[in-house]
Amino acid sequence: MEEALNDNQIVELFRSGSDSALSELQKKYGAQMKRIAESILADRRDAEECLNDAYMGAWKNIPAADPENLKAYLLRMTRYCAFKRLRTNLAQKRGGHVQTMSYEELSECIPDHRRAESEQDSGLKEQIEDFLRNLSEEKRTIFLGRFWFLYSVAEIAQRLGRDEKYISNQLYYLKKLFRKHLERKEG
Amino acid sequence: MTEYDLNKALNNIDERLIEEAEEVLGNRPSEKKQGIRHVAVKGNVRRRTLRVVLTAACVVVLLVGTVAASGLVQKVIENVRKQNGMVTLVGSQDEEGVIEEAVVPIDQTVEIDDLTFTVENIIGDAEVVFAEISTNYQIDEPEGYVLKPVLGFNISGKALFPEEETDYGVMNGLAQFCRDGKLWYMLTISYNNVDISHADMMVEIKGKWNDTQVDRVIEWKNDYEPKKETIAVNQQLGDYLITNVVLSTTRMELQYEIESVRTSGQDAVVRHKLLLDSIKLDDGTVLQYNEINGFMVQALGYASEDDTKTFGGRYFNLIGGFSTGGVVKVVPFERIKSIVVEGVEITIR
Numbered sequence: 001m002e003e004a005l006n007d008n009q010i011v012e013l014f015r016s017g018s019d020s021a022l023s024e025l026q027k028k029y030g031a032q033m034k035r036i037a038e039s040i041l042a043d044r045r046d047a048e049e050c051l052n053d054a055y056m057g058a059w060k061n062i063p064a065a066d067p068e069n070l071k072a073y074l075l076r077m078t079r080y081c082a083f084k085r086l087r088t089n090l091a092q093k094r095g096g097h098v099q100t101m102s103y104e105e106l107s108e109c110i111p112d113h114r115r116a117e118s119e120q121d122s123g124l125k126e127q128i129e130d131f132l133r134n135l136s137e138e139k140r141t142i143f144l145g146r147f148w149f150l151y152s153v154a155e156i157a158q159r160l161g162r163d164e165k166y167i168s169n170q171l172y173y174l175k176k177l178f179r180k181h182l183e184r185k186e187g
Numbered sequence: 188m189t190e191y192d193l194n195k196a197l198n199n200i201d202e203r204l205i206e207e208a209e210e211v212l213g214n215r216p217s218e219k220k221q222g223i224r225h226v227a228v229k230g231n232v233r234r235r236t237l238r239v240v241l242t243a244a245c246v247v248v249l250l251v252g253t254v255a256a257s258g259l260v261q262k263v264i265e266n267v268r269k270q271n272g273m274v275t276l277v278g279s280q281d282e283e284g285v286i287e288e289a290v291v292p293i294d295q296t297v298e299i300d301d302l303t304f305t306v307e308n309i310i311g312d313a314e315v316v317f318a319e320i321s322t323n324y325q326i327d328e329p330e331g332y333v334l335k336p337v338l339g340f341n342i343s344g345k346a347l348f349p350e351e352e353t354d355y356g357v358m359n360g361l362a363q364f365c366r367d368g369k370l371w372y373m374l375t376i377s378y379n380n381v382d383i384s385h386a387d388m389m390v391e392i393k394g395k396w397n398d399t400q401v402d403r404v405i406e407w408k409n410d411y412e413p414k415k416e417t418i419a420v421n422q423q424l425g426d427y428l429i430t431n432v433v434l435s436t437t438r439m440e441l442q443y444e445i446e447s448v449r450t451s452g453q454d455a456v457v458r459h460k461l462l463l464d465s466i467k468l469d470d471g472t473v474l475q476y477n478e479i480n481g482f483m484v485q486a487l488g489y490a491s492e493d494d495t496k497t498f499g500g501r502y503f504n505l506i507g508g509f510s511t512g513g514v515v516k517v518v519p520f521e522r523i524k525s526i527v528v529e530g531v532e533i534t535i536r
Contacts, residue, residue: 016361020336072205079198087191106197107190124196132204137211144208147197151212159212 004028007070014062021062022055029071033078039150040082053081075149105171106147109179131181135174142170143178291411293318297403299396306390306405310506312435313382313413317506318344318390320372328365337363337370340394344376346386347406355381384413416520418535424528427461432535434520438504439463441528445497461501464527466518474518 005013005024013021033054037047057077067073132140138160145156153171157164296305301323308319326337345357360375374390376383390405415435422429426445433440441461467473505518525534 018336069202069206072202072209076198076202076205080195083191083194083198106193110190110193124192125199128197129200129204132200137207140204141208141211144204145212147194148200148205148208149212156212 010070011062011066014059022059025058029074033074036075036078036150037082040086046085050078050081050085054078057081105175109175109182111179111183114182127182131178139170139174142167143174146171293407295405295407297392297405299401299403302396304392304405306407309409310436311384311409311411311413312437313384313415314379315375315377315437316383316388316409317437318374318376320374320390322370324370325368326365326370333363333365338394340392342372342374342390342392344374344388344390346378346383346388348386384409384411420533420535422533424531429533432526434523436520437506438502439520440500440502442500461528463503464530466523467525468522469524
């Protein structure tokens with residue numbers, strides 16, 4: 001089986017403008033990008049268009065961005081493209097289905113009094129980072145596994161060598177804790 | 188706040204948190220997986236390696252890999268092609284006017300059996316030279332950028348300094364084009380703080396042709412007077428104070444300062460992304476900056492710091508970096524009236 005190029009080699013291909021860059025990228029990370037897109041967007045065409053946007057974004061931005069962690073950079077871009085498309089769909093009432101519950105699940109954590117808050121609340125990212133940094137490594141991984149990497153409970157359990165019930169309980173607890181954290185910050 | 192805001196904010200969290208979770212979940216790419224690395228996620232010390240100030244110093248090996256692109260990737264490639272459209276190379280005419288006086292004809296050819304490579308023209312600054320290389324190799328591609336692998340040659344260039352052992356750190360960028368049904372290259376040879384405007388130069392072409400390993404060299408001497416203009420701006424742009432715009436024949440540099448930023452080198456370059464949207468010429472023409480091209484040295488940067496400030500710069504190529512109506516422009520820098528950076532127009536003359 002042909003060995004995938006390493007990340008630096010792929011970034012260099014992007015810099016040279018070679019379309020091999022996209023092929024190599026897809027070969028190495030395409031499946032994970034697709035999984036993220038399809039985890040957020042139920043419609044196959046939406047997911048495909050999201051991937052199209054993500055590949056185009058990679059082509060445009062990688063040469064200048066020189067990402068330190070190519071995979072994290074690509075998954076972040078794919079998530080961004082997917083959420084953007086999802087929001088557009090919802091706004092246009094095109095039936096932007098939410099494939100996984102993780103997107104809705106996270107909305108349960110928004111304190112009621114913050115729902116009217118403006119989108120430009122620049123402290124939100126820092127609040128999330130504060131919350132995560134105060135968790136144990138395992139809890140942080142479970143939270144991010146579910147809400148950033150969009151893995152199912154079963155997948156997280158398998159990857160961490162835990163049973164599903166344990167992960168479900170942890171997620172329940174983490175969501176409550178996260179909601180409290182957002183409330184506390186606001187108050 | 189909506190779930191979208193929350194997910195968007197989550198999307199943008201510190202990369203180290205994502206890396207750490209990724210490692211624990213067993214997702215790290217294999218070449219980075221040499222032992223579980225515990226990433227310090229508390230505190231402010233970034234774990235990035237300090238590197239030399241320029242973001243990259245690599246010889247680009249063009250056209251590696253033979254993986255067939257899937258339908259989706261192929262579609263993306265087609266879109267890239269459409270965006271790039273027809274390419275106006277150095278020395279050719281377009282409606283904006285070109286800087287023909289800056290183009291130096293070279294006309295040096297090497298033959299590899301029936302295949303020829305000719306350095307047709309060069310255009311350069313003190314530290315950068317673009318070499319336009321034609322071949323007699325016929326290709327069945329649309330005019331403009333050619334993204335797919337064509338010839339398996341490694342083409343690189345450098346200056347031949349009298350003190351041969353000195354490594355000044357050359358950077359190469361290579362783009363390939365179809366022009367009149369034939370394969371052309373644009374090779375960028377770039378140095379940092381070394382004047383190559385009168386240097387002896389060489390391009391090396393290595394690869395396999397007719398089952399034989401070949402290695403050919405084309406040499407010439409640069410002989411042009413580099414042009415450069417520094418325009419003081421001193422305009423605040425968010426956290427950035429844009430101090431100067433430095434214009435030269437082939438590129439534009441935005442020099443900036445940021446208060447109280449403790450960061451350096453590569454880290455600063457990655458974090459301080461001043462993005463150029465477009466430029467406006469003296470006749471009102473707006474040229475959109477196009478990051479999609481094959482010229483490597485187009486948005487490099489550098490940064491240094493003292494206890495309270497970071498000083499940095501971003502380079503943007505004036506060759507191959509702009510397009511209107513699908514035609515890539517060579518921008519005469521004397522005609523640049525204003526630039527739009529991060530959505531803010533900065534008038535420079």
